[in-house]
Amino acid sequence: MNFSAGSRWAFRLLMAVGLAFIYVPLAVIIVNSFNASTVFAWPPREYTTRWWSDAWHNTGVRDAVLTSIQVAVISTLIAMVLGALLAFALSRYRFFGRQTLSLLVILPIALPGIVTALALRTAFRTILGIELSIWTIVVAHATFCIVVIYNNVIARLRRLGTSLEEASMDLGADTFTTFRRVTFPNLRGAFLAGGLLAFGLSFDEIVVTLFTAPAGVTTLPIWIFQNLFRPNQAPIVNVVAAALVLLSIIPIYVSQRLAGESTGGGRI
Amino acid sequence: MTTTLERPPERTPLPPTTARRRLSAFVFRSRRTRLFSLLTPPVLWLALIYFTAVFSLLATAFFSVDSFTNAVVRTFTTSNIVQVFSEPAYWRATGLTVGIAASVTVLCIALGLPMAFFMAKLARRRSRGLLVALVITPLWASYLVKVYAWQSMVAPENGVLAWFVRPFGISGPGFGTPAIVLTLAYLWLPYMILPIYAGLERMPDSLLDASSDLGARPWRTFRSVVMPLVYPSVVAGTIFTFSLSMGDYITAQIVGGKVQMLGNIVYQNYAANLPFAATIGLIPIIVMLIYLALVRRTGALENL
Numbered sequence: 001m002n003f004s005a006g007s008r009w010a011f012r013l014l015m016a017v018g019l020a021f022i023y024v025p026l027a028v029i030i031v032n033s034f035n036a037s038t039v040f041a042w043p044p045r046e047y048t049t050r051w052w053s054d055a056w057h058n059t060g061v062r063d064a065v066l067t068s069i070q071v072a073v074i075s076t077l078i079a080m081v082l083g084a085l086l087a088f089a090l091s092r093y094r095f096f097g098r099q100t101l102s103l104l105v106i107l108p109i110a111l112p113g114i115v116t117a118l119a120l121r122t123a124f125r126t127i128l129g130i131e132l133s134i135w136t137i138v139v140a141h142a143t144f145c146i147v148v149i150y151n152n153v154i155a156r157l158r159r160l161g162t163s164l165e166e167a168s169m170d171l172g173a174d175t176f177t178t179f180r181r182v183t184f185p186n187l188r189g190a191f192l193a194g195g196l197l198a199f200g201l202s203f204d205e206i207v208v209t210l211f212t213a214p215a216g217v218t219t220l221p222i223w224i225f226q227n228l229f230r231p232n233q234a235p236i237v238n239v240v241a242a243a244l245v246l247l248s249i250i251p252i253y254v255s256q257r258l259a260g261e262s263t264g265g266g267r268i
Numbered sequence: 269m270t271t272t273l274e275r276p277p278e279r280t281p282l283p284p285t286t287a288r289r290r291l292s293a294f295v296f297r298s299r300r301t302r303l304f305s306l307l308t309p310p311v312l313w314l315a316l317i318y319f320t321a322v323f324s325l326l327a328t329a330f331f332s333v334d335s336f337t338n339a340v341v342r343t344f345t346t347s348n349i350v351q352v353f354s355e356p357a358y359w360r361a362t363g364l365t366v367g368i369a370a371s372v373t374v375l376c377i378a379l380g381l382p383m384a385f386f387m388a389k390l391a392r393r394r395s396r397g398l399l400v401a402l403v404i405t406p407l408w409a410s411y412l413v414k415v416y417a418w419q420s421m422v423a424p425e426n427g428v429l430a431w432f433v434r435p436f437g438i439s440g441p442g443f444g445t446p447a448i449v450l451t452l453a454y455l456w457l458p459y460m461i462l463p464i465y466a467g468l469e470r471m472p473d474s475l476l477d478a479s480s481d482l483g484a485r486p487w488r489t490f491r492s493v494v495m496p497l498v499y500p501s502v503v504a505g506t507i508f509t510f511s512l513s514m515g516d517y518i519t520a521q522i523v524g525g526k527v528q529m530l531g532n533i534v535y536q537n538y539a540a541n542l543p544f545a546a547t548i549g550l551i552p553i554i555v556m557l558i559y560l561a562l563v564r565r566t567g568a569l570e571n572l
Contacts, residue, residue: 003390006313007486011390014382015399018457021379022406025417025454028428032420041426082310088307093299101311108318110507110560112515114531115325118538118545122328126340126542146310174292198361204410206518211538221412228416228522241413244355248408256401 026245033242055239064223071134071219072202075141078200082142083149084191090150091157108144116144117211122128124212132214134180140212141205145198153187160186193258201252220244328546340542348547358533360435362551365530368448369513373460376509377502378458385494387461388468389476392429392436400465406459407419415522422523443525451523452513459512460505503563510559514552 028042028090036046055061074115089095090102108116120140124130164186168178184191206221213222224240274425295302332345349444352358387399406414421428422540430440441447471494517531530551538545 003486006389011382011386014379015386015391017495018379018383019402021454022403022457024428025414026406026409028420029413029417040420042420042421042423042428042431078313082313085306086310089303089310093303093306095303104314104319107322108412112511112531113323113548114515114517114534115553116321116515118534119321119325119547120317121538122542122546123317123324126328127320127324139317143313146314155443169296174289175295176288176292198407204412206412207515210377210535221410224410224412224416225518237416241410241416244410248405249408251408252401252405265407 029238029245030242033235034240035235035238038232039268040234048090051239055236055243058236059242060218061220064218064220067134067218068203068220071137071141072199075138075145075202076198077197078138078142079145080149080191080195083146083194083198084153084187086146087153087157088151091154092162105150106147109147113207116140117208120208121211132212134214134217135207136212136214137217137219140208141202144205145201148197148201149191149194152197156187156190189258193255196251196255196258199240203225211232279472311557325546325549328543329550331543333541333543336444351544352547352551358548358551361528361530361533362555364445364527365514365552366452366555368445368452368529369510371449372452372456372513373506373509375449376457376460376505379453380464380505381502382463384464384468388465388471389473400462403458403461403465406520411455414455415451415519417449418454418519419522422447422450424472441544445524445527447523447525448520448527448529451519452516453509455519456509456512459508462560463504464498464499467498471497500566505567507560514555 031044032040033051034047034049035044036048036050037044086105090098120143124132124136130136164182165178166186168182173181204221206225209219210225213219218226220240224237227237283371297332313328328340329348330344330346332341332343332347333339334341387396387403391399417474424430424440424442428512433440441450475493475497476489479493484492517529517535520527520529520532530548534545534548
């Protein structure tokens with residue numbers, strides 16, 4: 001379609017405004033972490049790298065990072081297994097309740113976060129009578145991470161079709177060999193990309209985590225949340241925030257490598 | 269007359285019948301076994317944890333709390349429901365939350381639709397991947413960090429926006445409802461752009477050409493060709509923006525000043541009075557179920 005030069009420029013401008021809207025706040029975070037003053041004011045008057053070394057040696061931050069990694073790794077592994085199984089079942093078989101199940105899987109993420117959070121807490125505390133621990137966080141995280149893996153794997157399975165597997169079996173490979181040599185290698189990218197998404201989602205989660213964490217367990221988002229309203233901790237919080245923004249480049253790079261040509265390597 | 273007889277082709281030897289082979293054959297033949305073993309673990313997990321959870325939330329809304337010990341008393345009562353429905357403050361909070369979620373959704377469409385259109389139809393093929401990556405990138409930056417960034421952006425006296433508009437004699441937005449809407453729109457914008465972009469990319473360019481060949485101006489093409497085709501994708505995006513906004517309480521806590529969304533009421537009450545918090549928690553569920561029922565026929569759910 002022929003767009004006039006004017007409308008092309010209008011769209012280009014809107015795109016630029018949109019990208020500025022996306023990136024200015026992130027830039028502010030990074031600049032602010034070098035702000036020498038302990039009180040926030042824009043623009044900063046003096047700059048220092050002192051807060052970065054302070055944050056590096058901060059034991060509270062270190063412990064929180066370790067806890068977050070533990071939770072994210074375990075819940076991602078659980079979600080990877082369950083999500084992939086579900087994707088296979090729903091894409092390769094027709095059975096009673098299939099439609100309903102495909103709708104129910106997305107509920108933990110389609111229902112508002114506070115609902116999932118409160119529901120899980122109620123189940124743990126009132127119905128099941130379990131004391132909150134790091135494991136209740138893991139269980140909660142795994143539950144909403146399933147859908148991420150499921151989405152990635154089912155999209156790949158649909159595109160893959162079954163002809164390669166049939167060819168493999170016609171050539172004499174049994175069910176397990178076919179899975180190991182044909183199905184899984186074709187699936188690996190989507191499977192790992194889904195795992196990465198789940199890891200990111202879990203590492204970052206705060207809404208559900210606050211409701212399922214016991215008093216002593218502090219994940220990184222909980223640490224930030226607790227220190228956000230303490231003025232004397234502001235410089236350290238700034239550095240942690242900036243570090244998280246900068247570190248987010250790593251999963252983007254990895255997911256681009258994994259997803260390759262496939263679109264939607266995002267968090268949906 | 270002699271004919272050379274061709275040797276009959278050799279048969280591929282059958283693999284030896286091992287236990288593994290027998291198991292493989294059994295798994296292959298028995299569709300039911302395969303399906304059962306695939307479905308059992310995830311369905312058990314979801315049923316035991318998630319549906320127990322949602323069910324117990326529903327049940328708890330009909331329990332009450334012992335005023336001395338704060339312990340939940342498991343006897344049926346509708347007092348929470350009556351209390352929430354008869355108190356105008358909660359109606360106002362519901363209206364405010366739905367209003368915020370709707371504003372966020374509108375803002376995300378207004379910003380996301382042109383961006384997605386530019387990415388899918390106007391940008392050079394080579395730069396598309398880069399633009400998608402640029403839009404996705406902030407999704408990997410921590411949610412809390414992004415809300416914190418907006419605290420610095422909208423802060424009333426020394427915030428970035430206040431500093432930016434001061435030369436024009438305007439004051440910054442400060443903390444409150446506008447700040448919540450801006451921050452939530454910022455957080456969920458990629459969730460709106462990505463489905464629309466995917467929908468537009470599926471739409472062949474020839475449709476746009478045909479429309480303009482038939483004499484339609486760009487606006488007419490947009491309304492009569494693009495919009496009907498991309499509508500399910502937009503609706504898919506709104507499910508995210510709407511639901512995520514309905515359930516948020518962190519944003520309101522950090523940039524909302526005194527503004528209380530439904531999530532904040534839940535957060536403040538869950539420790540002392542779980543049944544009451546559960547009752548408030550039902551409101552976003554009801555709103556979302558109504559919304560999902562309304563959009564179900566658009567086919568948006570297949571676009572998620």
